[in-house]
Amino acid sequence: MxxxxxxxxxxxxxxxxxxxxxxxxxxxxxxxxxxxxxxxxxxxxxxxxxxxxxxxxxxxxxxxxxxxxxxxxxxxxxxxxxxxxxxxxxxxxxxxxxxxxxxxxxxxxxxxxxxxxxxxxxxxxxxxxxxxxxxxxxxxxxxxxxxxxxxxxxxxxxxxxxxxxxxxxxxxxxxxxxxxxxxxxxxxxxxxxxxxxxxxxxxxxxxxxxxxxxxxxxxxxxxxxxxxxxxxxxxxxxxxxxxxxxxxxxxxxxxxxxxxxxxxxxxxxxxxxxxxxxxxxxxxxxIETLGLRMARHVENAQKVAEWLENDPRVTSVSYAGLASSPWNATVQRVYPKGAGALFSFGIRGGYDAAVKLVDSLKLFSHVANLGDARSLVIHSASTTHSQLTDEQKIAAGAGPDVVRLSIGIEDAADIIADLDQALAAATA
CATH class of the missing domain: 3.40.640.10 (Type I PLP-dependent aspartate aminotransferase-like (Major domain))
Structure with missing residues (x-):
């Protein structure tokens, strides 16, 4: 048709x-x-x-x-x-x-x-x-x-x-x-x-x-x-x-x-x-607005991931859209429109700091969901992946110090500002 x-x-x-x-x-x-x-x-x-x-x-x-x-x-x-x-x-x-x-x-x-x-x-x-x-x-x-x-x-x-x-x-x-x-x-x-x-x-x-x-x-x-x-x-x-x-x-x-x-x-x-x-x-x-939303999701995710990668309070960022990612070549070849808008990052201070960061975010919603127009956050190790063994969690990218982000379509500057203040609270 x-x-x-x-x-x-x-x-x-x-x-x-x-x-x-x-x-x-x-x-x-x-x-x-x-x-x-x-x-x-x-x-x-x-x-x-x-x-x-x-x-x-x-x-x-x-x-x-x-x-x-x-x-x-x-x-x-x-x-x-x-x-x-x-x-x-x-x-x-x-x-x-x-x-x-x-x-x-x-x-x-x-x-x-x-x-x-x-x-x-x-x-x-x-x-x-x-x-x-x-x-x-x-x-x-x-x-x-x-x-x-x-x-x-x-x-x-x-x-x-x-x-x-x-x-x-x-x-x-x-x-x-x-x-x-x-x-x-x-x-x-x-x-x-x-x-x-x-x-x-x-x-x-x-x-x-x-x-x-x-x-x-x-x-x-x-x-x-x-x-x-x-x-x-x-x-x-x-x-x-x-x-x-x-x-x-x-x-x-x-x-x-x-x-x-x-x-x-x-x-x-x-x-x-x-x-x-x-x-x-x-x-x-x-679905009528899927194309418009996905373009903004990906654009925002790239900006947020780049900002996190350069923050000393962050130990790792899994976003494959980063040039430093071992999966970036796959993105360039298979996913030329971008690496999506969901990724995780590690925070200095381990499990306790990760949980504190989640509790300190204000713009982000702490929910067991992803793909919303709103930015969402969750600590996978204690929630969505909690039934897995420690080895399975790490293999899935859900270690104890890892926080998962679903980047929404808000203004990127506001998303970054919220992460900044939450990182400050979590690593004080």
């Missing part, structure tokens, strides 16, 4: 058209549970996946459908499924791929909640995860075995803001015949489009930058439509007859949209991780 549009035009118009009944220009909030069928035959065709339409809002909803179309367009995917949160999106992305005894390979640098989900929670499904330093392609290849079903990474990692060399990982994934899943929450499609770099699936916590105002929860899974699910017998949910639909073969029937249809017809139907239409509406409105 919008293949020739620029990013900002797509962010405003994709998935959106005047309401045919009323002429309403903004996407209406379809706050309804169910939809009236035309007749018995129409209902049967919808339930049998012979016709696309609306049945029940656990599965499909017009407001959410508009959001799905917009996110898919922005990421360059064939389709998308929206759900209740970013964590839900991760499970839904894995659900058609995994099975008892199967494993995935994930980066060692991930959000703490994702590490816990992959190292602990998925064991209840009989799945397991191997954590590998994805800066080492050889280690990635060595970790793959006959039961591996996916590779998972974040484009820009939380909390350290480390950039991932997606093309290098995608090359390995292609060589071993596995889908690559990229969490693009921190970069957003404004900074990078993982599908263009070889990713099979892209997941988002729409709660963060995509909505951008800290109001609602949401997640999304974007399907590239490029993976051949029938190339091997590893993915029977997509390439073999589905008993719940009288033997329907999703890949044979829906082709490039096989994963998307499975996500709705099986994932949302049985897992029930449904997004609500009010949340979809807020996210649609937020």
């Amino acid at each position: 919008s293949e020739n549009w620029g990013f900002d035009t797509t962010a405003i118009h994709a998935g959106s058209a005047p309401d045919p009944a009323t002429g309403a220009r903004q996407v209406p909030i379809y706050q309804t549970t169910a939809y009236v069928f035309q007749d018995a035959g129409h209902a049967a065709r919808l339930f049998g996946l012979q016709e696309v339409g609306y049945i029940y809002s656990r599965l499909t909803n017009p407001t959410i459908a508009a959001l799905q179309a917009r996110v898919a367009e922005l990421e360059g995917g064939a389709g998308a499924v929206c759900c209740s949160s970013g964590h839900a999106a991760q499970i839904m992305a894995l659900f058609p791929l995994m099975g008892p005894g199967k494993n995935l390979i994930a980066s060692t640098r991930l959000y703490g909640g994702t590490v816990t989900q992959f190292s602990q929670t998925i064991k209840r499904f009989g799945w397991s995860c191997k954590f590998v330093d994805l800066d080492d392609p050889q280690a990635l290849r060595a970790a793959v075995d006959e039961d591996t079903r996916a590779i998972f990474c974040e484009s820009i990692s939380n909390p350290g803001g480390y950039p991932t060399d997606i093309p290098a990982i995608a090359k390995v994934a292609d060589e071993v015949g596995l889908p690559l899943i990229v969490d693009n929450t921190l970069a957003t499609p404004w900074i990078c489009k993982p599908i263009e770099m070889g990713a099979t699936l892209v997941v988002h916590s729409l709660t963060k930058y995509m909505t951008g105002n800290g109001t609602v929860m949401g997640g999304a899974i974007v399907d590239s439509g490029r993976f051949d699910w029938s190339a091997s017998d590893k993915f029977p949910s997509l390439s073999q007859p589905e008993p719940a639909y009288h033997g329907l073969n999703f890949h044979k029937t829906f082709g490039t949209l096989a994963f998307t249809f499975h996500g709705i017809a099986i994932g949302l139907r049985d897992l029930g991780m449904t997004m609500n239409p009010q949340a979809a509406h807020y996210t649609l409105m937020g």
Whole structure:
């Protein structure tokens, strides 16, 4: 629909058209549970996946459908499924791929909640995860075995803001015949489009930058439509007859949209991780200004990181946009628009000084969130990453002296002034 549009035009118009009944220009909030069928035959065709339409809002909803179309367009995917949160999106992305005894390979640098989900929670499904330093392609290849079903990474990692060399990982994934899943929450499609770099699936916590105002929860899974699910017998949910639909073969029937249809017809139907239409509406409105906001986020983050790097009270700054960063070359090559707006820094005085700094900030909000228009702060070691071992915390960039910043779109001078006074209080 919008293949020739620029990013900002797509962010405003994709998935959106005047309401045919009323002429309403903004996407209406379809706050309804169910939809009236035309007749018995129409209902049967919808339930049998012979016709696309609306049945029940656990599965499909017009407001959410508009959001799905917009996110898919922005990421360059064939389709998308929206759900209740970013964590839900991760499970839904894995659900058609995994099975008892199967494993995935994930980066060692991930959000703490994702590490816990992959190292602990998925064991209840009989799945397991191997954590590998994805800066080492050889280690990635060595970790793959006959039961591996996916590779998972974040484009820009939380909390350290480390950039991932997606093309290098995608090359390995292609060589071993596995889908690559990229969490693009921190970069957003404004900074990078993982599908263009070889990713099979892209997941988002729409709660963060995509909505951008800290109001609602949401997640999304974007399907590239490029993976051949029938190339091997590893993915029977997509390439073999589905008993719940009288033997329907999703890949044979829906082709490039096989994963998307499975996500709705099986994932949302049985897992029930449904997004609500009010949340979809807020996210649609937020995405309209995504390009404007991300440009300011990145500009501010660069200024703040440079200021912190030159402050003697600071021991380290993880921002990959700094020329001194060991990941700066990756940013220049893979993320030319910038290194995002989330990073961490170490403070002299260790754990106690880090906690004191968080308590002394005034403009920053101390919350367990990121990607808001407001600048946000948290001490990861005692909160978001507290369930991890000391070794896992350090590997993830969440050491005891480290504070995570999500730089907002306020005036950069005011952000820096707040950090200055808090550093003074914390290191007095």
